[in-house]
Amino acid sequence: MSVHDRIREMVENNDVVLFMKGTKTMPQCGFSSRVASVLNYMGVEYTDVNVLADEEIRQGIKEYSDWPTIPQLYVKGEFVGGCDIVTEMTLSGELDELFDKKGVAYDKDAANKIREANS
């Protein structure tokens, strides 16, 4: 199976996938850590893919998404963005809207708390 097929399978068979450096419980980069923390705090169920553990995925995901950096967030097969975009969308409420639209469960109160703490 080609690396692009592997990635397609991951993002299509899992509702929320975060390609990151390290794991959701032990991130190894501040940018990956920030996105994982948001998802953890919001109680989102997601699959974490540690690109440091798989060189083929690490390169392949950049081509697959046409996006040069890690982390990368996918929701229901659709590329959402990297650390800056996910952060902006969290603070603006757009991430909540996206989860609502795609039918992904999350803790709305927790999302509001993130916004209060950063307002």
Added chain:
Amino acid sequence: MATSDEIEQKLRAAFAPEHIEVIDESELHRGHAGWREGGGTHFRVRIRASAFADMNRLARHRAIHAALGTELIGRIHALALEVEA
């Protein structure tokens, strides 16, 4: 040329921004993955340009990535973007 100047030059040429700041934040990441002695690894760009008006977030970031080119992006470790139209 310093990498920060190179980034600024390419973005000025591509988007004619009303405002642009390229900040080398490498020191904030001292000791982190990808950091090198002497800086030039972690950058933050604040840019405001009317060219971004009709683009969504993904399109804005993709346009900036394209303007910088894969060679430059491959050379640096991190690029934080704050984009406004």
